[in-house]
Amino acid sequence: MSRADGIPLCLVLILFAVAAFCVPVPDSEPLIANGWGQSVRLRHLYAARHGVNLQINEDGTVDSSSLQSLYSLLEIRSVDTGFVAIKGVKSAYYLCMEESGKLYGSRTYVKEHCSFRERILSDGYSIYVSDRYRTMVTLSIGRQKVQAGDKGLSSLSQFLPMASTLSLGAVDVSPKDPGPGDPENGNSPLQIDSMGPFGDLSQVFIHSPSFNKR
16 A cells, blocks of 8 residues: 555544544433433323222322222332332322232332332233332232233233323422432422323423422
8 A cells, every 4th residue: 555545544544533532422420321300200000901090098008999089199200210119199108019019108218119110011001010029019919929921910910001180280289309210309390191091192291299298
């Protein structure tokens, strides 16, 4: 290769090095990597095959209701990749699980007990699994262990996250202290679907009411 042929090659290498240096580095800040700061979904977890909604009561007990209510109105927020925390709007209790699989409400968020892996099944239903206990959130009395595949799942463990039909005037929207996934800012947006069960139509954003209450 002649000296004349080598000059263009050197120019190409120099330009490549400059371009690589100027490429922006992906933001690796932990809060972004963990999916924090995302919208809070306001939903009712509806076990459609039984016609009941999961609800967290004022005393922290967890049961079901055939009608949507403020106790079945839940805030669902991402706390890590694929994991969510669920909190009752009216009761301000986090949904948590004991080792036995029993569900209970807690004023304090503890990741090991109060975070669940959210997975959408092939038929559109969602299940919520405790990674610590390998047990699904269920409205049945018996414990629903995770099994291979989607077969054999209790219908009381399969939920449709439904938009609320309740009046927004009944919801407390006053900002409180920060909750999980938003440790420094108490003004995260709360996503409310105005039409459609899966948020496919117009949406309204307000400040999170109870996810920031403890």
